[in-house]
Amino acid sequence: MTSRIAVDAMGGDHGPSVIVEGAVAGGRARNARVLLVGKSSEIEAALEGIDQTGVEIEIVEATDTIAMDDHPAQAVRRKPQSSIIVALGLIADGRADAMISAGNSGAVMAGALLVLGRVKGIERPAIASYMPTATGNTLLLDLGAVTDPKPSNMVQFAEMGQVYVERIMNVKNPTIGLLSNGEEPTKGNALVQQVHPLLAARSDLNFVGNVEGKDVAMGTVDIVVTDGFTGNVALKTAEGVASLLTDILRNEIAASLPRKLAALVLRPAFRSMRARLDYAEIGGAPMLGVNGAVIISHGRSSARAIENAMTVGHRAAEFDLAGGIAERVSRVLPSSEGPKIPPSSE
């Protein structure tokens, strides 16, 4: 399938040139049609000097922009011509299969709810991202969509994570951990202590129990479920430590000439280490539970990160993540009367 990916060309800290460069590279890599949404004049300027061979590019005019510090809920209502809302509208109109933005993430979330709506049965959408680990990758969610979830929201985070990992990573019956301050089932804050038995009672979720912060990096489980506040802190702490380590190593190496020479030999090793741990390079975090493939990228995304986000968007559309989540939730929720948890097999 040739996917059509709408990219908010105005989003991100580095301006349209970086976004457009990454979008075009990602479109080429994925054989996707690239819909660049924003002010035509700025997009055209950004396209100059970029190799566009082999990529189908379309510019979609959006006369307005939402700033990073705009109030999300207000901005999406007051700025229907903003690049975020126009790009989301392309999915709603069937003109795009996925949408990527490195802009105001609160506005992307609010806009997705407004323009696309929630998947039927999903109480609160969540943001999910892969974290690099020792053994591969672990999906962490929620990363900030719901800072004070209800226990039932957290159970749906587990369901949506399961669909994501099964469909996109082709991992069957992925293991699920609940982020806590200790592995024992009795550990946790009040929320975690309420969620634990709900997850444990579900025979259709491969719940292995509580996991700790270190497990986010160690790949102990396929999916780590947490509230959006804690998930956001964990993600950004990981980013900060990875960045700190790189800085320390750089300073240590610069301390003498022999070290600098030795570092030349090790440059590919360092580069590989940095690439593995540059959380900004992961590209994009899908918003799970809305009717469409919406990918939220880091504000400080590089062109390479946007290129990677194109892959995430392409896959979210190709594997029909929203449809999979709708189907998954309908199994738990046979009527429209409210969530029914099937009896445990235990």
Add this chain to the structure above:
Amino acid sequence: MTSRIAVDAMGGDHGPSVIVEGAVAGGRARNARVLLVGKSSEIEAALEGIDQTGVEIEIVEATDTIAMDDHPAQAVRRKPQSSIIVALGLIADGRADAMISAGNSGAVMAGALLVLGRVKGIERPAIASYMPTATGNTLLLDLGAVTDPKPSNMVQFAEMGQVYVERIMNVKNPTIGLLSNGEEPTKGNALVQQVHPLLAARSDLNFVGNVEGKDVAMGTVDIVVTDGFTGNVALKTAEGVASLLTDILRNEIAASLPRKLAALVLRPAFRSMRARLDYAEIGGAPMLGVNGAVIISHGRSSARAIENAMTVGHRAAEFDLAGGIAERVSRVLPSSEGPKIPPSSE
């Protein structure tokens, strides 16, 4: 001052030999009297082969032990002869100035409350630890003593952190950040949104606003205040990422002979990086708000970590942390009728 430090010789994942080795080394470095608490026969066996010159060592018999998986509150009541309770009792009896344990941390906390009690005016004690950062160190608290604090508890965490950093690090009027999922004052979960205005209203606290997970590693502020659940997750996430990075680098270096040779030159650089980021090496986290210097060490503490914990314990006693916290709280709490927050100067 020659401090007298009681060490729970039975605590920790590696057995008495590692604890005793670190305690003796720490006692020598700090010119402290070392009180080794536990089963005499095991302590004597551990002391064999350890250089004891220049260190005053005393063995204090404790016939029982609290296991890592014992229920903390029950264990401290049922096992008065356990090494943790006997060691805490040495402070209560005026025979020791500080106590260190790498054992069941829940039991150390419950035991400290039972044997030593809270500092007058402190609602909930907290655990604090220094985190390595780009610019030095940042104190993070709470790390797990209070998973669901009330807003007023969090304000006291800020006060206790201030005393710690002022007394032990000699930093005047240290900056304080509130851990959140964004820097804007409107960000945060419900708890953070309640705490933010309380901290902002206090002219006697150098509150700079919300900080993010990355700031824990970047040294943006001197003190990061958070609830014990989030703090524990952040600390362990940082540990996990640092450990992951070290593993990746090791594997990359082992990939070829030239890389291995270059790595020999860089070995001191790597060692320095690891030491800076080995959170287990930090040694010990003081429990702030109890009547005594109680230091909680990581279960998997090395001898070197215990040696470092001896320094933390020595300083907590030398600078009378508990007294400083009592004095600090009495300024906020002039009567015994309840917390009174002084009018803001704003």
